[in-house]
Amino acid sequence: MSDAASTLGTVPLARPAPVVTSRRSPRLGHVAAYGLVGPAFVLMLLMLLGPLLGVIALSFTDYQLGAPSLGWIGLANYQEMFADRVFWISLTNTLTYVVIVVPGAVALGLGVALLIQSGAGLRGFYRMVYFLPVMATLIAMAIVWEFMLHPQFGLVNGLLRSVGLPAHGWLQDSNTALLSLCVIGIWQALGFNMVLFLAGLVSIPKSLYDAAEIDGAGSAWSRFRLVTWPLLGPVTVFVVVITGIRSFQVFDTVHVLTKGGPSKSTEVLIHTMYMEGFEFFRSGYAAALTVVFLVFVLALTLVKARLAARQVHA
Amino acid sequence: MIDALKLRPWAVLRHVVLLCGALVVLTPFIWMISTASKPPAEIYTSDVHLIPHHFALWENLQEAFAKSNLGRFLLNGLIVTVSIFVLQVLVALPAAYALAKLRFVGRKTLFALVLFGILIPPQATAIPVFLLLHQIGALDSYAALVLPFTISVFGIFLMRQFFKTVPDDLIDAARMDGISEFGIVWRVMLPTAIPAVTAFGIFSVVAHWNDYFWPLIVLNSEQLRTPPLAVAHFRNAEAGTNYGPLMAAALVIITPLVIAFLLAQRRFIEGITMTGLK
Numbered sequence: 001m002s003d004a005a006s007t008l009g010t011v012p013l014a015r016p017a018p019v020v021t022s023r024r025s026p027r028l029g030h031v032a033a034y035g036l037v038g039p040a041f042v043l044m045l046l047m048l049l050g051p052l053l054g055v056i057a058l059s060f061t062d063y064q065l066g067a068p069s070l071g072w073i074g075l076a077n078y079q080e081m082f083a084d085r086v087f088w089i090s091l092t093n094t095l096t097y098v099v100i101v102v103p104g105a106v107a108l109g110l111g112v113a114l115l116i117q118s119g120a121g122l123r124g125f126y127r128m129v130y131f132l133p134v135m136a137t138l139i140a141m142a143i144v145w146e147f148m149l150h151p152q153f154g155l156v157n158g159l160l161r162s163v164g165l166p167a168h169g170w171l172q173d174s175n176t177a178l179l180s181l182c183v184i185g186i187w188q189a190l191g192f193n194m195v196l197f198l199a200g201l202v203s204i205p206k207s208l209y210d211a212a213e214i215d216g217a218g219s220a221w222s223r224f225r226l227v228t229w230p231l232l233g234p235v236t237v238f239v240v241v242i243t244g245i246r247s248f249q250v251f252d253t254v255h256v257l258t259k260g261g262p263s264k265s266t267e268v269l270i271h272t273m274y275m276e277g278f279e280f281f282r283s284g285y286a287a288a289l290t291v292v293f294l295v296f297v298l299a300l301t302l303v304k305a306r307l308a309a310r311q312v313h314a
Numbered sequence: 315m316i317d318a319l320k321l322r323p324w325a326v327l328r329h330v331v332l333l334c335g336a337l338v339v340l341t342p343f344i345w346m347i348s349t350a351s352k353p354p355a356e357i358y359t360s361d362v363h364l365i366p367h368h369f370a371l372w373e374n375l376q377e378a379f380a381k382s383n384l385g386r387f388l389l390n391g392l393i394v395t396v397s398i399f400v401l402q403v404l405v406a407l408p409a410a411y412a413l414a415k416l417r418f419v420g421r422k423t424l425f426a427l428v429l430f431g432i433l434i435p436p437q438a439t440a441i442p443v444f445l446l447l448h449q450i451g452a453l454d455s456y457a458a459l460v461l462p463f464t465i466s467v468f469g470i471f472l473m474r475q476f477f478k479t480v481p482d483d484l485i486d487a488a489r490m491d492g493i494s495e496f497g498i499v500w501r502v503m504l505p506t507a508i509p510a511v512t513a514f515g516i517f518s519v520v521a522h523w524n525d526y527f528w529p530l531i532v533l534n535s536e537q538l539r540t541p542p543l544a545v546a547h548f549r550n551a552e553a554g555t556n557y558g559p560l561m562a563a564a565l566v567i568i569t570p571l572v573i574a575f576l577l578a579q580r581r582f583i584e585g586i587t588m589t590g591l592k
Contacts, residue, residue, distance in 0.1 A: 030418050030419070032412075032416065032494070032495035032496070033412045033416040033417075033418035033421075033495075034418065035408075035495075035496070036408035036409060036411060036412040036416070036495065036496070036499065037408070037409045037412045037413065037424060039405050039408075039409075040405050040406060040408070040409035040465060040470060041409070041424060043405060043464055043465035044427060044428075044431060044465050044467065046446075046465075047439065047443060047461070047462050047464070047465050048431050048434060048439060048465060048467065049427065049430075049431070050442070051438075051439035051441075051442035051443050051446070052434055052438060052439055052442075054439075054441075054442030054445075055438060055439065055441055055442050058441060058442065065445070065448065108335075112332070112335060115328055115331060115332050116332065118328060119324075119325055119328045119329075121325070121328075121329065122329070122332070124579070124580070126332050126336060127579075127583060128575075128576070128579050129336040129339055129340060130335070130336065130339055131575075131583060132339065132340070132343065132572070132575070133339060133342075134520075134586075135520065135568075135571050135572055135575045136343070136568040136571070136572060137523065137524045137541060137542050137545070137567050137568050137571070138524060138526070138542075139524075139526050139542040139543075139545055139546050139567075140541075140542070140545050140563075140564035140565075140567045140568050141342055141346075141564070141568070143545060143546075143549050143560060143561075143564050144342045144343075144345060144346045144349075144561065144564055145342060147345070147349060147557055147560075147561065148341070148342060148345055152358075152360060153357060153358055153359070153360065153557075155341070155345050155362060157360075158360060158361070158362035159362060161360065162362065187339065187342070190339075191339075192586070195583050195586055195587055196587065198587070199587040245435065248435075249435060249437060251437070251526075251527055252526045252527070252542075255526075255530070256526075256546050256549070270437050270527075273437070274527075274530075274531075277440070277441050277444075278444070278530075278531050283441055283445065286441055287441050290437065290438055290440075290441060293435075293437065293438065294434075294435070294438045297433075297435050297438075298433060301433050
């Protein structure tokens with residue numbers, strides 16, 4: 001019964017096949033297709049789209065986990081939130097974190113990628129070293145950083161003392177705690193950005209550099225300005241947005257190292273949401289905080305989509 | 315000759331800058347290994363030395379394993395990450411094939427939903443998913459750790475892009491042989507998609523081995539702890555008094571992925587690049 005020709009895979013004899021399949025595939029394909037996408041679709045509704053609508057709906061209720069009932073309270077959660085000093089501190093800290101980590105991790109990632117790509121030696125070694133923090137469990141490494149920043153026994157203060165500078169309680173001082181978390185954030189993110197930039201650099205055709213050189217762009221700087229930078233534009237936008245979105249999600253280091261302290265100096269949105277939602281079980285209020293977080297992340301994504309669209313049209 | 319002379323200072327400068335940067339990046343790792351190898355007397359001193367006078371890595375590791383069930387936690391990490399990845403592939407691969415190669419009503423809408431799903435950060439859905447698991451009484455179980463991640467819209471997207479490049483003739487030939495659509499997914503599409511599946515696997519395993527947020531929320535029981543949760547609890551229990559074993563525990567937690575990374579470095583970075591750039 002089965003066609004020997006198609007088993008052998010000979011092209012001329014296999015040719016009539018599409019006619020046969022395309023005649024019967026529409027009906028048969030429908031049933032099969034729904035069977036194939038069904039589980040994914042159900043799980044998507046259950047774990048992703050439903051919960052997304054759920055979080056928005058919850059933010060208009062006074063639901064508390066364990067409470068017998070819930071009531072629709074409109075914008076009351078948002079009013080409470082906007083009147084709460086802690087919310088504004090948390091939002092400001094999150095934005096500060098983003099504003100420090102994004103330029104730091106993007107500029108250093110780009111710098112390292114350019115340096116690695118500009119010569120031949122030890123490329124693989126450098127890629128590996130700079131990428132290592134991306135791999136290493138952040139919680140484990142956060143604890144290492146905590147010990148490095150230890151007021152008495154830490155490496156950082158030990159080095160400071162050895163050059164005659166005073167030691168400092170980096171994570172215990174509200175002026176430096178957030179900054180310390182930013183340094184850890186940049187340390188962790190730069191390798192990921194480096195890899196994305198390396199991918200972008202590799203895709204730039206070498207002929208463009210030759211052309212630029214013929215046109216008189218002799219110096220490394222002018223080659224960078226005329227060829228590398230413009231062609232790296234889309235990658236840079238992508239890297240900036242990805243780093244921004246990830247920075248908005250900062251939680252691990254805050255929860256383990258500072259718990260938002262000292263005196264709320266490292267309180268960030270996701271940490272506030274975690275405390276309200278999963279420590280105090282104020283689900284409605286935590287949902288409102290999540291919606292604010294979501295608005296910022298989606299706004300960043302929209303900016304990216306806008307810029308990407310412009311790149312295509314240009 | 316002149317060229318070589320002109321290039322040399324630049325090459326030297328390049329290595330000096332990159333090596334200095336590499337040293338800064340590696341410092342936490344070096345300090346972790348150094349501290350994990352020191353006896354308490356050498357840790358609680360303000361003089362900085364890298365190489366321990368008395369090598370105590372073994373004692374610190376023993377203490378770390380004695381004070382906390384590290385072996386069990388590593389096994390939990392393995393169970394959870396492997397289950398998540400296998401289920402993600404089982405769900406995503408057929409969907410990706412249908413979206414790439416079959417025509418059916420609602421295909422465009424479904425794909426739009428997949429694209430939209432990629433934009434949703436995992437923290438955004440945490441509260442309703444938590445309430446759902448609470449409702450069905452599934453909190454504090456392996457299921458709570460695995461179920462929410464069985465759907466990876468990113469995996470569907472990635473595999474669908476890959477399947478688009480597979481020639482239709484291959485699929486038609488398989489249909490002529492009487493292979494069902496379901497069979498085609500596993501016997502024709504999966505073997506061709508191994509690079510994409512590998513890249514996705516790297517992405518998935520790294521994300522879930524290192525995840526702290528979700529296990530922290532859904533777990534209570536000590537015996538279910540995943541590695542990141544375990545090391546965080548270890549730290550709280552020791553409250554900054556016992557850094558040697560704590561650093562040894564941190565070392566144990568990061569080792570599996572770091573070794574995997576070092577062994578498959580090239581493929582690994584390519585995988586991240588491939589999945590990172592849309």
